[in-house]
Amino acid sequence: MRIDMELNQTQKLYIRKKLDSLSKSKxxxxxxxxxxxxxxIDEKGINTIEKHCEDFINKNLSGYxxxxxxxxxxxxxxxxxxxxxxxxxxxxxxxxxxxHIPNNRCLTEKEKKFIKALIMEWIRIEYQKGEKIC
Numbered sequence: 346m347r348i349d350m351e352l353n354q355t356q357k358l359y360i361r362k363k364l365d366s367l368s369k370s371k372x373x374x375x376x377x378x379x380x381x382x383x384x385x386i387d388e389k390g391i392n393t394i395e396k397h398c399e400d401f402i403n404k405n406l407s408g409y410x411x412x413x414x415x416x417x418x419x420x421x422x423x424x425x426x427x428x429x430x431x432x433x434x435x436x437x438x439x440x441x442x443x444x445h446i447p448n449n450r451c452l453t454e455k456e457k458k459f460i461k462a463l464i465m466e467w468i469r470i471e472y473q474k475g476e477k478i479c
Contacts, residue, residue, distance in 0.1 A: 378475050382423070398464050408451055444460075
């Protein structure tokens with residue numbers, strides 16, 4: 346599976362460092378793709394999962410205010426939801442704490458692109474791990 350987000354080398358390095366930092370959190374590192382999620386990626390295709398990612402970001406994170414902030418991202422049933430918790434992109438408070446993205450305004454296009462890239466890179470890494478054990 347190849348995910349190409351049209352990122353430059355600096356952006357790719359930043360995402361790798363951010364994922365490394367998140368992996369040191371006991372809570373964030375407890376999330377992994379389950380076999381049925383690997384199968385979902387195989388069945389639907391990564392482009393569909395990426396589209397879902399964009400939709401979830403736009404629907405649940407990008408606006409302001411978010412009335413159910415902190416409760417808008419389920420903890421199961423979709424690879425993007427799991428990735429959001431693993432990457433601290435599940436709510437605006439986590440985005441503020443972990444990524445220093447203010448939670449008192451709408452997300453910018455650049456911030457949405459970063460969030461999507463972070464989520465999709467985490468999914469790519471987890472998918473590759475899952476392929477080997479499934």
